[in-house]
Amino acid sequence: MQVFAFPAQDLVGDLKEKLSNHFKDVMVGLMYPPPSYDAHELWHAMKGAGTDENCLIDILASRTDREIFQMREAYYLQYSRDLQEDIYSETSGHFRDMLVSLVQEFQNISGQDIVDAINECYEGYFRELLVAIVLCVRDKPAYFAYRLYTAIHDLGFHNKTVIRILISRSEIDLMSIRKRYKERYGKSLFHDIKNFASGHYEKALLAICAGDTDDY
Template identity: 70%
Template sequence: MDAQMLGGALQGFGCDKDMLINILTQRCNAQRLMIAEAYQSMYGRDLIGDLKEKLSDHFKDVMVGLMYPLPSYDAHELWHAMKGMGTEENCLIDILASRTNGEIFQMREAYCFQYSSNLQEDIYSVTSGHFRDTLMNLIQGTREEGYADPAMAAQDAMVLWEACQQKTGEHKTMLQMILCNKSYQQLWLVFQEFQNISGQDIVDAINECYDGYFQELLVAIVLCIRDKPAYFAYRLYSAIHDFGFHNKTVIRILIARSEIDLMTIRKRYKERYGKSLFHDIKNFASGHYEKALLAICAGDAEDY
């Protein structure tokens, strides 16, 4: 029935955008994939292709983005971040700093399938220095899981402290190796030990000692380890307020996190910034694009 209604919405000269929003934002990703199969069977046409043909601008980006499985959507975003006019480093940071081992493995597989290209090689070709080294470490998807050793945490914290003091190439390598490979549980202990040793929060230390995309990536890793929803709330706030509404970032985060932790992200957003995510989207977006973003957020009336 959904496929039939979408077919009606997309056929002819006009396009019933409200119908598209009502269906595609109110179904989970697994259901949307089933709808796409039914659409293909019913009309002999690809639903994503028809959406791309009928829609335009950021509204098209939202509707098309909803139709990808999450690993394929991550692959899609990474591809476009590297293949456009200049590399969108913040897209690489947001995705690779926050995904689990399993998500990274699925993302690499999807990237290879969709683009007949190797994700690691493509990242290597468009980045450089310790920023590249850290991304290449993350893309391996080999972070330890569920392991914590208090004695080792003190040693790791000392290594991090020395890395922030010495800032040599070798120290930068040790810094990124610890942040990219130790388990979340272990790094919680490391960050506590770092505070005890240095009297300083590790994010403040990284910001003082390093700069550029390397610094931004290290901070993103730390923030994601501490509170991933809070990190994405911060990224949404920055995208909305610091860059004149950076549409790509807002769309990417809302779609990618919609079935994972978007409700918690909304909560963190309101706690930290005093206004709801709904409020800020309504202030900066408009038309069917605004309606689609708000529908993905899908909250109670009080959030408006």
Template identity: 60%
Template sequence: CEKDVLIDILTQRCNSQRLMIAEAYRDMYGRDLITDLKENLSHHFKEVMVGLMYPPASYDAHELWHALKGADTEEKCLIDVLASRSNMEIFQMKEAYLMQYNNDLQQDIDSETSGHFRETLMNLAQGTRMEGYADPSTAAQDAMILWEACQQKTGEHKNMLQMILCNKSYQQLWMVFQEFQNISGQDIVDAINECYDGYFQELLVAIVLCVRDKPSYFAYRLYNAIH
């Protein structure tokens, strides 16, 4: 197997071009390109090359399935995918998940995770975040709720915290985070890190970082993976 050729062709094309190549491969040779990659490659190189051949929604569904149904639940994968996707991307992801695995994504999240981490993932997986709407008059009120949630940490406050972070528009949350800074004298990420722990804390921080700048969030994840 000429790995250099695979790298040159598959990494220098966009997703739609790779899908066209796969279709031409099937027409010319009567074989499925993904199946051939799986059978002739191994380890992480196989994972990367095969991953490049999926449409985005199908790849998200593939990763979530393995994160939920593998030997151990891969919480960080669930966080990376669900904290960063738009409503449309989540809708397409759920459709792909149902089509590929004949399972409902939200039901699998419900059965394979627990606690407030589960509740927050379930909220994100609904794909019902408000879009393009911001109300400056309620930003301070939302910020006060977040501050109280970081201080009191009851189950009710945790629910209110995740409801705001999962359902308010990005534009609204930008204002809420600034009001939080004004009220508490502290950045919302620092407050979450001080008040919570575990995968619930990691998920909340991921949501905040993705609201602020998704490319920077994934740059941060890559840096930590490399170093």
């Protein structure tokens, strides 16, 4: 079994006590190794009365089979629960069936353009899940650039989505995501974060995706 270096709980507790709002969310999130952070986000997406389907889609549609395997282990170690069983109990229909199949095996979809066919045949979160899988296989950085742009502009800076994507992709492909963002939307990710965030929260987000100075 994979052994994960969980963050020191006293440090996490101190951060939660001393910090506040979204700046606290960023700093606490940075304390987790990637599989543990994914497990943490999935747990919070499913706990309580409602389910954050977009969080489930972002994580499960974009991770490799190895990453999902590690995520399942971390989920069990952190919460003593089976990720697959929780997904099954918190979702329904075709959306649930596809999410469960992703936690058994990440399926690559490639070849001819099927996004239009998916949009014609399905609706709701199941359609979004299938499209996300296709887009992630084709160009994962472009998918996350789109999700960031939507979270920043269409949803009025949806903090939880922005934080989750920046932290989870920070050591993987965030530089490529930044590149796609600027190519597709004409302005840098730095520019849009500076326009919508402020104070320590802004500085924390910019520090995560810091890089070439010409991107400011």
